[in-house]
Amino acid sequence: xxxxxxxxxxxxxxxxxxxxxxxxxxxxxxxxxxxxxxxxxxxxxxxxxxxxxxxxxxxxxxxxxxxxxxxxxxxxxxxxxxxxxxxxxxxxxxxxxxxxxxxxxxxxxxxxxxxxxxxxxxxxxxxxxxxxxxxxxxxxxxxxxxxxxxxxxxxxxxxxxxxxxxxxxxxxxxxxxxxxxxxxxxxxxxxxxxxxxxxxxxxxxxxxxxxxxxxxxxxxxxxxxxxxxxxxxxxxxxxxxxxxxxxxxxxxxxxxxxxxxxxxxxxxxxxxxxxxxxxxxxxxxxxxxxxxxxxxxxxxxxxxxxxxxxxxxxxxxxxxxxxxxxxxxxxxxxxxxxxxxxxxxxxxxxxxxxxxxxxxxxxxxxxxxxxxxxxxxxxxxxxxxxxxxxxxxxxxxxxxxxxxxxxxxxxxxxxxxxxxxxxxxxxxxxxxxxxxxxxxxxxx
Numbered sequence: 001x002x003x004x005x006x007x008x009x010x011x012x013x014x015x016x017x018x019x020x021x022x023x024x025x026x027x028x029x030x031x032x033x034x035x036x037x038x039x040x041x042x043x044x045x046x047x048x049x050x051x052x053x054x055x056x057x058x059x060x061x062x063x064x065x066x067x068x069x070x071x072x073x074x075x076x077x078x079x080x081x082x083x084x085x086x087x088x089x090x091x092x093x094x095x096x097x098x099x100x101x102x103x104x105x106x107x108x109x110x111x112x113x114x115x116x117x118x119x120x121x122x123x124x125x126x127x128x129x130x131x132x133x134x135x136x137x138x139x140x141x142x143x144x145x146x147x148x149x150x151x152x153x154x155x156x157x158x159x160x161x162x163x164x165x166x167x168x169x170x171x172x173x174x175x176x177x178x179x180x181x182x183x184x185x186x187x188x189x190x191x192x193x194x195x196x197x198x199x200x201x202x203x204x205x206x207x208x209x210x211x212x213x214x215x216x217x218x219x220x221x222x223x224x225x226x227x228x229x230x231x232x233x234x235x236x237x238x239x240x241x242x243x244x245x246x247x248x249x250x251x252x253x254x255x256x257x258x259x260x261x262x263x264x265x266x267x268x269x270x271x272x273x274x275x276x277x278x279x280x281x282x283x284x285x286x287x288x289x290x291x292x293x294x295x296x297x298x299x300x301x302x303x304x305x306x307x308x309x310x311x312x313x314x315x316x317x318x319x320x321x322x323x324x325x326x327x328x329x330x331x332x333x334x335x336x337x338x339x340x341x342x343x344x345x346x347x348x349x350x351x352x353x354x355x356x357x358x359x360x361x362x363x364x365x366x367x368x369x370x371x372x373x374x375x376x377x378x379x380x381x382x383x384x385x386x387x388x389x390x391x392x393x394x395x396x397x398x399x400x401x402x403x404x405x406x407x408x409x410x411x412x413x414x415x416x417x418x419x420x421x422x423x424x425x426x427x428x429x430x431x432x433x434x435x436x437x438x439x440x441x442x443x444x
Contacts, residue, residue, distance in 0.1 A: 012051065013178075020153040024226035037131075046095055047328065073328070115147075135401060138413055140384060147179035148165060148177075148179075150211075151175040151177055151180060151213075151214050151292075152175065152215055152216040152221070153170065153175060153216035154169070154171050154174060155170065156170060162307065164303050164309045166300060167300065168300045169296065170298075171216045171411065171412075172216055172296065172404075172440075173220075173294055173297070173439065174294065174295065174297075175208060175216070175292065176292065177292040177293075178192070178292070178320060180288065180290050181292075182322075182323045182324070183323075184263050184318070185263065188264075188318050189260055190261045191261075191319055191320065192303070192304060192310075192319065193256050193258050193310050193312065194256070194259070194301050195255070195257075196233070196251050196252070196253060196301065197299075198253060198298070198300045199252050199253035200298070200300060201232065201235070201301055202294065202296070203221050203223050203231070204259060205229045205230035205239075205268065206229050206292060207222055207290060208285055212225060217411075217412040219439045220440075222294045222314060223239025223294075224242055225241070225242065226241045228240065229281045230292075230293075233255070234251065240281055248277040251381055255273055256273055256274075257271070257314060258274070258276075258313070258314075259291065267279050268282065268283065271296070271312060273312065273421065274437050291305070296441070305320040307319045307321065307323070363442060374380060377433055378405055379406065380394070380398075380402040382427075385426075387423075388416075388420055391413055391419040392419040395415070399419055402422060403421065408438060408443060409421065409433065409438060424437060425437065
């Protein structure tokens with residue numbers, strides 16, 4: 001049978017049924033009553049027939065037949081509702097099992113992290129770090145290892161600048177920290193400064209080294225993990241425990257970032273060129289925090305911890321240098337002695353004495369250390385190699401340099417992992433690089 005437009009009636013009936021089904025799904029998505037009864041209710045009273053029937057056909061239906069069809073529609077509706085309830089229950093159970101697996105994984109990871117001897121790692125970093133110099137003050141004491149440690153990635157540290165430590169990251173997202181040896185007073189505020197030399201992406205702030213485990217391969221640094229708090233002026237964001245929020249103002253090359261941590265109130269705040277940005281975090285940390293920073297490869301920062309290096313230290317804050325193992329008062333006492341000696345000697349004689357002392361000091365002092373040359377970063381033509389094993393013969397350093405030359409891909413891992421990562425990129429366009437080899441802030 002066909003309608004006046006030539007369409008088969010069963011096709012018209014199927015269109016009406018599909019339209020009702022779509023309307024029911026739309027109402028479910030909007031949280032409205034689905035109206036399943038309307039789905040199965042038909043004008044004709046016939047099961048699954050949504051068109052009218054001729055009078056001669058409707059008259060031929062007995063009351064018994066009509067009731068039979070109604071019961072059949074009720075059973076079909078009940079079966080449909082039962083199937084939907086089962087599907088919803090199965091979906092809820094899958095979500096519960098997934099959340100349980102995530103919770104178990106996080107708990108096991110936390111237990112494993114607590115089992116790591118973090119103090120041993122800090123001591124190794126202290127033993128491997130360079131010797132620290134007193135700034136602008138000649139202190140006749142034995143040089144010792146400074147407390148600047150690399151937590152992830154590779155850094156070049158230049159101590160020859162009078163302004164402070166100049167740090168340059170050689171990894172995609174390296175992290176360094178300054179270990180404070182002395183416990184601060186409970187009502188004090190610790191302060192340090194970082195000067196932005198290159199103006200790129202960096203996350204500067206504080207961290208608890210007993211729980212903080214950054215990873216340059218995954219791009220996790222200060223603020224991306226728990227027990228760490230950071231400010232990034234290149235994006236005007238603040239970061240803590242992997243969460244980010246809008247904060248502060250943008251920085252540029254030459255700006256000085258002040259970092260403050262109030263021990264009593266547990267409040268962390270920042271400033272740009274002395275302009276305070278307001279409270280950024282209120283922590284619940286029990287253990288003391290230490291200065292920490294992370295930055296992209298090639299970025300250069302200057303860390304200022306001595307009061308003579310700082311430009312915008314508030315009077316209420318104590319410099320981080322006072323909490324290092326060195327006796328910070330030695331420098332102050334020597335400066336006072338110099339002032340008294342200068343005042344007691346005639347001006348010309350004092351000038352000549354200072355000049356002679358400076359010449360003698362320069363003659364005795366060893367030559368300044370040069371900044372270590374970075375590893376060569378040169379690309380590799382992968383078309384010249386036919387297997388991963390051939391790439392492994394180049395060695396770890398050469399493979400790392402090739403990965404760094406590509407940019408935006410992970411550079412760490414063992415010899416086999418670096419070779420496999422490089423071999424995986426052969427013949428691929430940059431936009432097609434797999435997600436597992438990309439680093440944070442990957443750009444096509």
